[in-house]
Amino acid sequence: MNKHHVVFISTPSFGNLLPTIQFARHLTHRDPRLSATLLIITVPQRTIVNSYIQSLSSSVTDVNFIYLPSVQPPSPDQCQSFLGYLSLVLDKHKVHVKHVISELMSSSTRSTLAGLFVDMFTTSMIDVAKQLGIPCYLFFASPASFLGFMLHLPALDTQLATDFVDSDTGLIVPKDSAIELIIPSFEKPLPPNMLPTSVLKRNKDGYSCYLNHARRYKETMAIVINTFLELEPHAIDSLSVSGLPPVYPVGPILDLAGAAQWHLDGAQQDCIMKWLDEQPPSSVVFLCFGSMGSLDGPQLREIAIGLERCGHRFLWSIREPPKGKLDLPGEHSNLAAVLPVGFLDRTAGFGLVCGWVRQVDVLAHRAIRGFVSHCGWNSILESLWYGVPIATWPVYAEQQMNAFELVKELGLGMEIRLDYREGRDLVLAEELERGLRRLMGGEDDEVRTKVREMKSKSRVALMENGSSYKSLGSLIQEICGRIEGLNFEDK
Ligand SMILES: *[C@@H]1O[C@H](CO)[C@@H](O)[C@H](O)[C@H]1NC(C)=O
Numbered sequence: 331m332n333k334h335h336v337v338f339i340s341t342p343s344f345g346n347l348l349p350t351i352q353f354a355r356h357l358t359h360r361d362p363r364l365s366a367t368l369l370i371i372t373v374p375q376r377t378i379v380n381s382y383i384q385s386l387s388s389s390v391t392d393v394n395f396i397y398l399p400s401v402q403p404p405s406p407d408q409c410q411s412f413l414g415y416l417s418l419v420l421d422k423h424k425v426h427v428k429h430v431i432s433e434l435m436s437s438s439t440r441s442t443l444a445g446l447f448v449d450m451f452t453t454s455m456i457d458v459a460k461q462l463g464i465p466c467y468l469f470f471a472s473p474a475s476f477l478g479f480m481l482h483l484p485a486l487d488t489q490l491a492t493d494f495v496d497s498d499t500g501l502i503v504p505k506d507s508a509i510e511l512i513i514p515s516f517e518k519p520l521p522p523n524m525l526p527t528s529v530l531k532r533n534k535d536g537y538s539c540y541l542n543h544a545r546r547y548k549e550t551m552a553i554v555i556n557t558f559l560e561l562e563p564h565a566i567d568s569l570s571v572s573g574l575p576p577v578y579p580v581g582p583i584l585d586l587a588g589a590a591q592w593h594l595d596g597a598q599q600d601c602i603m604k605w606l607d608e609q610p611p612s613s614v615v616f617l618c619f620g621s622m623g624s625l626d627g628p629q630l631r632e633i634a635i636g637l638e639r640c641g642h643r644f645l646w647s648i649r650e651p652p653k654g655k656l657d658l659p660g661e662h663s664n665l666a667a668v669l670p671v672g673f674l675d676r677t678a679g680f681g682l683v684c685g686w687v688r689q690v691d692v693l694a695h696r697a698i699r700g701f702v703s704h705c706g707w708n709s710i711l712e713s714l715w716y717g718v719p720i721a722t723w724p725v726y727a728e729q730q731m732n733a734f735e736l737v738k739e740l741g742l743g744m745e746i747r748l749d750y751r752e753g754r755d756l757v758l759a760e761e762l763e764r765g766l767r768r769l770m771g772g773e774d775d776e777v778r779t780k781v782r783e784m785k786s787k788s789r790v791a792l793m794e795n796g797s798s799y800k801s802l803g804s805l806i807q808e809i810c811g812r813i814e815g816l817n818f819e820d821k
Contacts, residue, residue, distance in 0.1 A: 334444035334810055337431060339369045341416065341451040342379050345706055349471040349556050350449060352583045354393045361806050367394040369430060371423055374403065375657050398426045411528055413451060414535035420454050428458045444813045453546040465812050468550040472707045474557050474565035475735045476728045478515020481574060483544040490532060494522060500533030515565040517739050523749045524730045548574060552808055556581040558791040558798045561784065578805040580798045582711040582788050586690055598684065605682050609643055609697040615770055616692055617702040618647040620709065623725040624659035626651065627668055629756060634673045636762030637681060642770050644681040645692065661685040693718050700769035705729040710736060717785035719778050721746045721769040741780055744768050
């Protein structure tokens, strides 16, 4: 059989990498004509990501992994953000990516190179695709609402500069409270304090990175989004306008089994699952703030007080703040030291504090009733898949916008905070307590009911003839059609 080969290059962060790998596998399972290769960029500071890829590349056989040669790392002083650093790293990798793809193109006579997939932050590789004359696609692992924001950002930039930017600080704040941010992918005006932290600082390199990436999305042949029509009908509809590449919602693409294939501490995970087994059905609140989320000491103490006061059973994942600018959070060596004195003893009967945890396995457990989440898009999709209602506590990236969409537009989340910023805000114990009462409350709660409906819609979307199933079929037709010529016929 004549194989079509698809190559992926992903940002070395869990939020992008995990869904990219799953999407690559999903694509090849759907159509045996397709095969996939993932090009891996290694950032030495991200040891957890690196060990994840290592364990995955030894257990996943349906995707081919190629490690790109390491490059002389840029000095972290040259940039203000991880995104800024990443663009420098990517620039240095371009020559290697070009080399590896050229090799792939010439080495195999039985397969054709059908396309290169970049993600939201690896857009500079579009240049490589152009030089080699291969079609380039975008795999977008955040919601359609945020894709709409990104596509609108180049136009919005002018309005931000005139109506919003404080000339002294460079920060985006409305100059007049009557001025609203209208973004086509959101039904309601977006309060400016929902923008990602990097975007709020218009004079910093994070902002210019977002803007540069956003400008390039339109140069791709098509955009694949990890979402589904039934979840974000308005946002997806807003993207079908002329001048934009066609958009294919193919989600939810989740890493359900993959999470079990690796572990940092299998024994700890077993303890957690065993503890959950001992809890009554639908009784536990799970608190987790993502692979890059860590809260400071004062905030941890407020959470502890809130949990103790409301008395619900809880499983709480705590990570230690990163040590260096480009590091990810790590494991606390002494949890008791960051919590109120005696907290672990007093709550031992009804609560468990842990470090890194396999989130999907926890969400899938029948003991879980509610999820206090940082609202990363993968976490939202996982929670909906298992029908667990979310109370929102966004921390970084576009999570504030995700929380806004979930609570204010989709009615699928309950609000603890929408615009929380790490290091600036403090959620008080009583606020958390109020949020938990609602989250863990009655069966007939409107949000709980809607979440339950969305659970079944998310599953139907992937089934034969479901919206995402069909959308993936059309995407494959586009990919193969572009290679085989217009007379292509679906098999
Ligand atoms: C999907 O649609 C096709 C064509 O309409 C139909 O033949 C097939 O039975 C459908 N499959 C399912 C599972 O509904």
